[in-house]
Amino acid sequence: MKFLLNIDKVFHALLLQEDTDQDRKITKDDKGPKKFVLVDETSKQEVAIIGTYHLSNLLQELAQLKEMNLGMGEVDLSRIQENPVHRISRKIKDDYWEELTRTIDKKGLGQIIEDEKTSSDVATLYVAAKDKQGVAYFQELEKELSNFKVEILPENYSMEYVETLNEKPGILALALEQKTYSLQGVPFVVPGGRFNEMYGWDSYFIGVGLLIDGQVNKAMAIAENFKYQIIHYGKILNANRSYYLTRTQPPLYSSLLIKIAKKKIPSLDWLRSHLETVILEYNTVWMVQGNRLTPTGLNRYKADGIGMPFEVEPGHFDDVLEPYAKKYNLPVREFEKQYLQRTLIDAELDVYFVHDRSMRESGHDTTNRLINRCANLNSVDVNSFLYKYEKDVAYLIKEHFDTAFQVGDVVYTSEEWEQKALSRKNKMNELCWNEASSMYFDYDFVNHEQFPFQAATTFFPLWAGLCDENQAKKLVEVALPQFIKTGGITGSTKASVANASKEAPQRQWDYPFGWAPHQMLLWEGLINYNYLDKAQEMVYRWLWLITKNAVDYNGTIPEKFDLEINSHKVFAEYGNVGTKFDYIAKEGFGWVNASYQYGLQILSEELKEKLGELIFPDTIF
Template sequence: MKLHLDRQATLNALLAQEDTDGSRTITIEDTGPKHFVVKDRHGQMLDVKGTYQLANLLQELWLSEDGTLDSDLITQKPLARIDHLIRHHYWKTLTRRIDEAGLLATLADEKRTSKKQYLYVPEDDPDSLAFYQRITAPHPDIDVLTVPRTLTPAYLESIEDRPGLLALKIDPDTHQPVPYVVPGGRFNEMYGWDSYFIGLGLIAHDQYELARGMLENMAYQIRHYGRMLNANRSYYLSRSQPPFYTPYLRAFLDAYGDRVPLAWIREHLGIAIDEYENVWMNPQTHLTSTGLSRYYGEGRGRPKETEPGHFDFELKKYADRHGLDVREFERRYDSGEIVEPELDNWFVHDRSMRESGLDTTTRFDGVCASLACVDLNSILYRVETDLAALTDLYMAGEFTWRGASYPSGHWRAQAEKRRQLMKTFLWNEADGTWYDWNIDTQRQQPFVSASNLMPLWAGAATPEEARRAVASQLPQLLKSGGIASTGPIDKHNQPGPERQWDAPYGWAPHQIMIWEGLRRYGYDAQAQQAAFAWLRMLVRAAVEYNGLITEKFNVEKQSHKVDAEYGNVGARFEYVPAGGFGWTNTSFLLGLGYLSDAQKAELDALAG
């Protein structure tokens, strides 16, 4: 039934009656009568009952431009409703363009502010430089600066007081910037590993242009900035994030390989090789003496994108030694007036932890750069096997790039070499799992983590290893709301701030990869159990809290109410969730594929 309403009058009446806490949302915490009668201009009436339907009404009123409502969207069952919002609203809300219309929005950055705004463009992309000089000409408070091809420590230090956005690809046909999708909330930049999981959701919804644009922008970063960046801000130029560019390329080609020319595939294969060799197999930074790789965030001192006070717990130890308050010590340390090699080294590990994407976790605290990690080497095994498969499929088994030959056999040999090294250094026979290897102490670091199951996602486990890892790790990680990031953390032995990538918190990327890994090795029942636990928590939150979808959850309490470190992006909004959260949106879409019809019906029944 189509309803034609006085939009503003209905919205005001609904909020006045049902939004008792003044949040401009309708949740289970509101104490209104939970019953609202909609009357349209033609005398039609609709009874709207319960938190869920009232919230749907509020969302549709807010989204409607002329007051026309479809009653089916108000009574829509939760699974269809969430899918509808992601497909028709959330991806659009999360899309950004560094063009004339979107310039000011994309430059906005809650993490760093300065008197002027800065836009950085690669010096070896003169067409982009000319474009951005033109569109910023009417804005005297915006400076366009160039990024040199070779990034030296001196250059990175020279721009620390001029934080800005890094330009991405301009389409050579349309001469307009290629759009990208941000994670959500306060973020206006494109993040490294988020983009892979967001891309999987875009592919699931057949958003071809956006999915391709994300991949184009990832490739642009590797080509012009040397790596797929933590995010396209100037203070991220010194570090990457987990290398999902190649897995994304394969996922994209699996879906759309017949829609792109062979020359395009060839170029992206070459860029994948550049990233693999120049970043992750670089012995000066990421390749360790074991033959396995590590995370290694370059740069010096305190990561400058963090909020004021973020490091106070650690800095206070050193401030006390110098008889200074924390702010004064921080100022003198940042300026180089105070030299603390021990603290310098601690920040090497902290920046490396941020490159891992797991910022922050007790697992990596003060040690990350010393670890050949299970997760990173699992991803690189997947990169190598994906490159082999793509070379076979599109290049007839032979590929030449920059004068060097890369047959598919080369990549299979690299993958097998890595698998054997993972067996030698990371596999723990007694515990039946993989652990990170500390290259300084020459021993494993036993730590129960969701990352311990990533060799299954990568296909790097033997059937027996998979069996033992599932038996040893899954019971410690799977909670009533899904997979926790780690096993329980003993706060008596781990003082300091609560870490958002520790238990009891769970995140979408771990869910997605562990589901896929379990299914790959035939553990379909366990994959279904884990997916159902996560989706039940997500759907309940959406039903009870006005459609809410956040970046992370407390999987023990099955709650979105998380205050660890940075709070919970996506938890605060008015009327309609502001895009949900990218990879959590994807986890909902992909998780449905693991559920039975009965489980889906149970989730729909959460609406009452």
């Protein structure tokens, strides 16, 4: 049934009555009557819209009609009454992915460079010198547009050179492709909110969601941009901003290729070119001794760079800088200024920031697990990812290239990659597995001991298929209960952060916060080892939390949740992206969107139905 309404009139009347806190949303926190009567302009038929969820749906539908500049418009009551599970999933598939899609080309450049991270009237676009096509394209575009300039990155830039770019930070070019009439940017999908660039490990999880929603070409485009970054910037970047040039991200490129290959392989040449790049990344980014490869034979996160990370907000490191400011008898701001300008150098503080940048490379920024020690750790997460790389390369060579794959003069066999994986598995079992705790711990190769911080990364070996049956059983039966809250698993156990400094910020990747990638990797790990009922339970917990939050808070899908209170209202460093919008959530948040679609694929029909009914008690009439 559709009601013809005066859009502006109803929109403002609804807000006046129901948005009592005037945050341009209708949520459970508003104190209105929670009942609004609609009158059809033609038939004069009336219908009462009752309850937070239905009222916020009405607001969203009206907001969409307002954007179309309609004076009179029809509101479909079936959309107001829509099952929340169906509504969230539909909007992710039909709206959110498109809203989050970007290109770096003539058409899409404005959306990229005119964001809150652009600090001057003229934005800078950096292009790699060896991308001859990109240099020519963007230099021509520079002549047409007045609000951006092109800078060419030298082929072999140093850390010192990258530091100089902080005076004129900018976006990094990504891949172009030839279309019928012109060059166009290869699309990518951003996380959302202030994260308006292509992030490394976010893009893998986003790719999983895109494949589920039938957007295979966009998932392949992510792989193309991964390939471009490795070739032109030497690594898959933390994100494509100038100040991330010295940092990579958790290695998930091969996992994306496997997911794509199981859906569709456009050609063997396409797969070959990407497998070559995966092997190139593995050899040059991860397996260089003394950099990210350590004497144990296992890996670590180890970002290059000098001084403080550029991207943090002013004052973020004050608790770290204060003791050093006192040491040099300087006010904190003056010490910070001199340290950033390198007129004052402190070797101990430099080491702290080596660990800090490496922690940011891990994607887990920040956590008490990695602060001031990250570069000393053979972490469970990176070694699980690299084990999966080795297994994936072996699989792709065996299944698609008849067990042998030639790159230049080197012939790789599936068997040698299986041996690499077996060696890593044995080393992880020797150094990282703790039988008494039934968990994997990061190994401190400097101090030759495990660092017994109980983090959700302990479940990554389940996802990678690295555990034996005994280890899997212990992880599921002993370790997992220590992480479970009503809405999923927390980033660490409560015990692990019990002794954290009360003066330090609450670290967002620790207890009590819950993140989509941790849930998704856990679910797949449980399925790998045939813990199917437990997988159903864990999926349900997380989807219940997302759905409940969206129902209570005007469709909000945030970056993360506080699992202690089952809410997006997070009081930790960096706040919570995806919660600031007017009237209608247009994009959700990348990997949470993906987790919803992925979870619905796993969840039984019975639990999907329960999910909709459990938090859908109101009646519309």
